Amino acid sequence: MKAVIEAKRLTRKFGNFVAVDHVEFKIYQGEVFGFLGPNGAGKTTTVRMLTGVIDPTEGTATIQGHDIRKEPLLSRTHIAVVPEEANVYLDLSVWQNLMLMAELHGIARHRCLQEAERLLELLGLAERKRQKARVLSKGLRQRLMLCAALVTGPEVLFLDEPTSGLDVQSTKLIRRAVSDLNRNGLTVFLTTHNMSEAGEMCSRVAIIDKGRIVATDPPEKLRSTISSRQYVEVCFAGAVPGYNDLESIPGVSQVTVDSRTFRLYTKLPGQVVTEVVRLADREGLGITDLSNHKPSLEDVFLHFTSECKERGLQ
Amino acid sequence: MVQKAKVKTWRRQLHGSLVILKKNARLYYLKPPVLIFGVLFPVFFFLAFKMGRPITAESVVPGMVTMALWFTASAVGPLVTPWERSAKTYERLISTPVSLHAVLAGDVMSGFVFGACLSVVPILLGLVLTDAYIGNVPLLIAGIVMGALNFASLGVLLAAPPASGPSNIMLLSNLVRLPLLFVSGIFMPIGQMPVWAQWIAPLSPLSYASALIHIAFGRSAFFPVWLSLLMLVLFTLAFFMMSCKFHKMWRAKGL
Numbered sequence A: 001m002k003a004v005i006e007a008k009r010l011t012r013k014f015g016n017f018v019a020v021d022h023v024e025f026k027i028y029q030g031e032v033f034g035f036l037g038p039n040g041a042g043k044t045t046t047v048r049m050l051t052g053v054i055d056p057t058e059g060t061a062t063i064q065g066h067d068i069r070k071e072p073l074l075s076r077t078h079i080a081v082v083p084e085e086a087n088v089y090l091d092l093s094v095w096q097n098l099m100l101m102a103e104l105h106g107i108a109r110h111r112c113l114q115e116a117e118r119l120l121e122l123l124g125l126a127e128r129k130r131q132k133a134r135v136l137s138k139g140l141r142q143r144l145m146l147c148a149a150l151v152t153g154p155e156v157l158f159l160d161e162p163t164s165g166l167d168v169q170s171t172k173l174i175r176r177a178v179s180d181l182n183r184n185g186l187t188v189f190l191t192t193h194n195m196s197e198a199g200e201m202c203s204r205v206a207i208i209d210k211g212r213i214v215a216t217d218p219p220e221k222l223r224s225t226i227s228s229r230q231y232v233e234v235c236f237a238g239a240v241p242g243y244n245d246l247e248s249i250p251g252v253s254q255v256t257v258d259s260r261t262f263r264l265y266t267k268l269p270g271q272v273v274t275e276v277v278r279l280a281d282r283e284g285l286g287i288t289d290l291s292n293h294k295p296s297l298e299d300v301f302l303h304f305t306s307e308c309k310e311r312g313l314q
Numbered sequence B: 001m002v003q004k005a006k007v008k009t010w011r012r013q014l015h016g017s018l019v020i021l022k023k024n025a026r027l028y029y030l031k032p033p034v035l036i037f038g039v040l041f042p043v044f045f046f047l048a049f050k051m052g053r054p055i056t057a058e059s060v061v062p063g064m065v066t067m068a069l070w071f072t073a074s075a076v077g078p079l080v081t082p083w084e085r086s087a088k089t090y091e092r093l094i095s096t097p098v099s100l101h102a103v104l105a106g107d108v109m110s111g112f113v114f115g116a117c118l119s120v121v122p123i124l125l126g127l128v129l130t131d132a133y134i135g136n137v138p139l140l141i142a143g144i145v146m147g148a149l150n151f152a153s154l155g156v157l158l159a160a161p162p163a164s165g166p167s168n169i170m171l172l173s174n175l176v177r178l179p180l181l182f183v184s185g186i187f188m189p190i191g192q193m194p195v196w197a198q199w200i201a202p203l204s205p206l207s208y209a210s211a212l213i214h215i216a217f218g219r220s221a222f223f224p225v226w227l228s229l230l231m232l233v234l235f236t237l238a239f240f241m242m243s244c245k246f247h248k249m250w251r252a253k254g255l
Helices: A043-050 A072-076 A094-104 A109-122 A138-150 A168-183 A195-201 A219-225 A243-247 A269-283 A297-313 B002-028 B032-050 B057-086 B090-094 B100-118 B120-129 B137-158 B166-182 B195-203 B205-216 B225-250
Strands: A003-014 A017-028 A032-036 A058-063 A079-082 A156-160 A187-192 A204-209 A212-217 A231-237 A252-258 A261-266 A286-293
Touching: A003 A043, A003 A187, A017 A043, A017 A058, A017 A187, A017 A204, A017 A212, A032 A043, A032 A168, A032 A195, A043 A058, A043 A156, A043 A187, A058 A072, A079 A138, A079 B090, A094 A109, A094 A138, A094 B002, A109 A138, A138 A156, A138 A168, A156 A168, A168 A187, A168 A195, A187 A195, A195 A297, A204 A219, A204 A297, A212 A219, A212 A297, A219 A297, A231 A269, A243 A252, A243 A269, A261 A269, A269 A286, B002 B057, B002 B100, B032 B057, B032 B100, B032 B166, B057 B090, B057 B100, B057 B120, B057 B137, B057 B166, B057 B205, B090 B100, B100 B120, B100 B137, B100 B225, B137 B166, B137 B205, B137 B225, B205 B225
Parallel strands: A032 A187, A032 A204, A079 A156, A156 A187
Antiparallel strands: A003 A017, A003 A058, A204 A212, A231 A261, A231 A286, A252 A261
8 A cells, every 4th residue: 555644764853852753654545644642742843844844853754755855845735734823814815815825736726716615615614705814713714724725635634733722613514524535535644632533533543752653553453452441330329339349350450439430440341340240239239330431542642641751750 | 858847846936936926915015014114214214314405306316216115125025924924824835835935036026026116106206396317217127126126135034033023023124224224325425425334335235226226317326337236136146045044944933
């Protein structure tokens, strides 16, 4: 399978500080690749290197086979970017903003007119076509930025925190539009803090911490790598069992308690559920709720980033 | 084949520069800092220089034209990049397939067009309201074209430092532009200036544009035509190359 983006030992230093440290990954045609990491982990710096805003200190990357250092212009013809802290031109109208981006990408006006109209319709901006961007809300401006990126007909779309701080409606529209375009073959590089967004949209995610990639896999596979963080949650009515009774159930590695709700961490949730029910029968206890929870992407994220912190402390 | 690809790239980059020019004209020509420092400044300087002094009106026309060109052509460049940085539009602009050189060339063109067009106003006023005449039209055109290109390149160079807002860069640009005004033979012929100023005058590109425009209006000048043209070309190339270097160096600062 051909890699659309391939990062090879991509590194960026600011003085002595290594913001991105020999990062390597491949992104394939039609993927939505999530790039997750805490603040200051190197996500935006990586995006800025890939999109030509800053030069790598070491290493390189290719976009559709074009080296970002040797052929920066050619590599940028394949991409469109919605940067995290970017804005549209406030004194231009919605339509002028779209046409400006299309012209900067060398797309003839007559070729993008229909597509621009379609995108405005898709993202709910058709009626605001003639309005100055200045009068749009933050959510609408973000939708316009996405429109302006898509009107250039990119093969790869870089989205840096695209829904951060947006209203529910704009968030939904943006996610839906990106998913629809991805189904038609668009490759998406998505950086986000929002784990549910990453879980919902990404076919594969990489977790970056302190400039290094600590995990890369599909979200499901990442969840399974920390199966020890699965847990059985049980809530008792009336009397509750002793803490030791629960901890001594075979397969339970840790028990936490919050009021009447106990959380039993285990790699064997089925066996533990059976044992909890037996214990309740034996002791004459009432169970109001019993459920099995797989680790969320947030747990995965915390697991990998905290592991890094521990390593750093050692 | 390679030649064809190069021509195609050049054409795309030139197109990119023209798109930048169109954007800048739409967005920045009527911004208050451009109007204040580009249009009002030369008018007030003219009034301050002319009023109450025993000099003929036609003798100040070449200086007025040069000064208007200086302020207008160099007013757009210092505004564009700092404004784009503070408005958060710069990062998206430099991630398009238009090279930084082409973006800067577009900025230079914006200053050039603004300066060259507005310099027509003092020329027409001078010709209509005073006894001034143009002795050498091609030289006047050359002076205005070369001067506008040079001053616009200087404006773009001044925009390179990563400032927190456009006002800081406008301040810097005035720190450079105002002193040069007084040592470049605008208000007083260079030959009549103090010796220290005569030493500094050759370092100012404004001196050479001023010489060309004065000669075009049938007046004498300190520098000959050939030297003025040569120096304007050299200064323009130097300013543009330095702009490319410094803008590249600082492009990601303050995003």
